[in-house]
Ligand code: ADP
């Protein structure tokens with residue numbers, strides 16, 4: 398075969414290839430899922446571009462994926478009519494790791510190694526294109542991009558540190574567009590070249606691919622063929638049979654031939670009736686679509702009609718994929734936007750959800766948006782504003798569902814992952830305060846070990862208690878040791894412990910819950926409704942001079958020194974002024990963690 402130009406893999410790729418080739422991995426079959434998902438992505442990309450540039454499709458408007466097997470030689474060929482790759486794209490995409498899924502895998506692998514584990518991570522993540530080397534020792538990618546008039550061939554081997562690229566010269570291998578992957582299977586993996594095996598894997602793993610997947614299958618039909626009769630047989634039949642009847646003697650034979658067979662169901666799951674789709678199927682769809690390995694915490698499938706029409710399936714992932722620290726500038730690709738079943742982009746999360754809900758994953762399929770929709774159109778669109786509102790509501794319903802689960806741990810898990818996001822919501826989305834507030838959770842003076850909601854707090858309020866008390870601190874331990882708590886504990890009043898820096902700002906944005914104000918017990922005007930004027934007067938007389946003396950000694954370090962009735966055992970306490978920042982807030986501003 399013609400030799401091509403040689404290129405070295407990026408170091409990470411080599412590392413990954415080593416890992417793949419040397420893993421005695423039992424679940425090698427994920428290779429097919431990964432390669433089909435790439436083929437499907439490639440079709441999505443071209444279909445999207447062709448909306449505005451139909452000429453890109455040349456003469457073939459069909460998008461499909463075809464898998465052919467040669468079991469005698471152990472070869473599997475996967476062909477798509479998608480976007481293909483230019484020479485440069487071959488280098489960028491198949492020689493380096495820039496892509497999300499694979500990068501995520503390497504990171505997880507490192508974390509798991511650091512943690513001393515070495516799980517079957519390849520199966521959980523899939524390693525994209527390179528998973529071809531789980532089963533093949535040679536992979537040939539022949540591809541034609543509409544951006545280029547040449548077709549290129551990428552070729553790589555399982556134990557090599559380099560790959561080659563050349564132009565396709567063999568006339569019978571030329572394709573009008575798209576990509577053909579040829580896998581030369583390892584000796585022990587030739588079983589994957591059985592057509593029935595491939596068919597089974599497609600049905601198992603790629604049931605949610607929205608392009609038709611055809612597999613090359615052997616078929617048979619039965620037909621009657623005339624047979625010359627054995628003269629001895631004819632005799633036995635006796636005289637009754639006339640000459641004509643004898644001629645008609647036939648026998649049934651099976652005629653065999655090979656043909657493409659549609660192997661997947663291409664109707665998207667979100668078009669189905671929610672009553673007919675099981676939780677397992679929703680979860681499978683989620684794992685397939687978002688390359689996740691953990692089940693989601695919750696899902697919601699709905700259709701809206703009327704003013705705007707769209708269908709959607711939303712999910713709460715078990716863990717936040719952007720990480721807790723990425724909340725402010727999430728780069729998520731969590732929402733896949735379709736218009737009339739055509740995949741448009743997974744880059745419009747910010748247009749469809751506020752950033753504090755950027756952890757929600759899902760698909761949204763609109764009938765009202767134009768196919769050539771752009772970010773600018775989305776930002777201006779009234780339809781999108783309505784969609785956004787509905788999506789946000791559905792997301793809250795879904796979260797509320799988790800919070801009402803019989804299993805308290807579910808919501809604790811949610812809160813642990815996404816509590817910060819909801820608190821950000823208190824600050825950024827006044828309009829939805831009513832929906833966010835019941836979802837908040839805190840430790841309290843009466844619940845130091847498990848988090849409680851505001852509803853629980855309110856139920857637990859004393860009959861004459863008007864306000865919701867809180868203290869901001871840096872930990873539960875320091876909150877419960879603060880002298881501010883003494884009087885309230887004595888009166889058996891519950892106090893929320895705000896121990897996350899963002900808590901206090903969030904609460905101050907809410908201002909009240911169920912018409913009860915949030916009150917900081919460290920502020921100077923805390924009123925526990927027990928004013929006794931007589932007693933106060935007497936106290937002032939007795940200790941007025943002491944206060945003046947202390948103020949003189951401390952000078953500018955304090956604003957004032959006052960007599961207070963809020964302590965029971967501690968002699969004094971430092972409080973913040975009515976209008977000033979709380980001590981916690983001050984600490985926060987200093988550390989600039991916001
Ligand atoms: P990912 O799919 O997560 O991006 P992969 O390793 O599976 O990572 O694929 C790497 C890149 O190679 C893809 O992003 C895509 O650009 C390119 N690619 C792979 N397969 C195809 C294909 N069949 N057609 C066009 N491009 C492809």
Ligand code: MG
Nearest residue numbers: 434435525526
């Ligand atoms: Mg991929």
